[in-house]
Amino acid sequence: MPIAHIHLIEGRSDEQKAAVIAEVTAALAEAAEVSPDAVRVLIHDVPKANWGIAGHSAKSLGR
Amino acid sequence: MPIAHIHLIEGRSDEQKAAVIAEVTAALAEAAEVSPDAVRVLIHDVPKANWGIAGHSAKSLGR
Amino acid sequence: MPIAHIHLIEGRSDEQKAAVIAEVTAALAEAAEVSPDAVRVLIHDVPKANWGIAGHSAKSLGR
């Protein structure tokens, strides 16, 4: 029953989020040896102005 | 001084969120034997496309 | 399918943790109008030296 919280820079499409959910679930099921049915994945979209890298926001860094 | 982070599928009204805050605070105060004044509750609204159940998003599952 | 992360000062007994799980689950099921079967609660035990209140650790404050 793994629970994963995935933090990503905002802007992904629903299709890309579906891929994240599918692939992370498969990875966790295999590596942790549990059923995929027991896996929960929550994606948190983080605005560029809210993500700090080495003291600067991703927005100010142009990422 | 318990701190609770509650993740819910987005779409709750402010009234329903107020009920979550009130009832979770009361539950924690009683079960953890602390004053309700010391409890903090943060609700995180999670879009359906971001919530993965058994490898599929809640959006694709029609929930 | 609410997921709750509860942060508590360490030192609770398994019985007290069971009460936190039971009561928070019931509170969430009622307030968010979901089945208790869909609720997950994870308790995070936080050492007193790791919990900061107004700039001081709970350990140094004698809590």
Next chain:
Amino acid sequence: MPIAHIHLIEGRSDEQKAAVIAEVTAALAEAAEVSPDAVRVLIHDVPKANWGIAGHSAKSLGR
């Protein structure tokens, strides 16, 4: 390589978020004795209706 998640009541400007990122990064680098380059800071904006203090939302408390 510290990772900080900062939860704030929503409404801060990008300039204020940049200040939070810069100052928390500097504080962590100094106190944890790591390079600022290794620090990541994620700010989570929390709506007033989602932030519970002593059983009441920040919105209902007028904060």
Next chain:
Amino acid sequence: MPIAHIHLIEGRSDEQKAAVIAEVTAALAEAAEVSPDAVRVLIHDVPKANWGIAGHSAKSLGR
């Protein structure tokens, strides 16, 4: 630069944790289209008494 927090029932070996880190990193890099170098994965071991499923701890359920 995705950051993943993975919550697992405690008891995994270091080898199994290494597999979780490697496979979740590869899954995120592919699905989110980023370099594996930019991925961070933090595993949180959760005691059975602290993990609540449908109102009962994993410990009491014998998992």
Next chain:
Amino acid sequence: MPIAHIHLIEGRSDEQKAAVIAEVTAALAEAAEVSPDAVRVLIHDVPKANWGIAGHSAKSLGR
């Protein structure tokens, strides 16, 4: 009323954790323009085997 969760590789002394709490609280109070009394800081110690960087654990990387 900012709430900060700080994830650090385990092994810090209580004195170093106290410095993290004091300095992060001061940084948040100044940058977010709130009273230090309203700031909460929770430090999460993460074992080296649980911290993944670019697909490898900090333990395997010798950090």
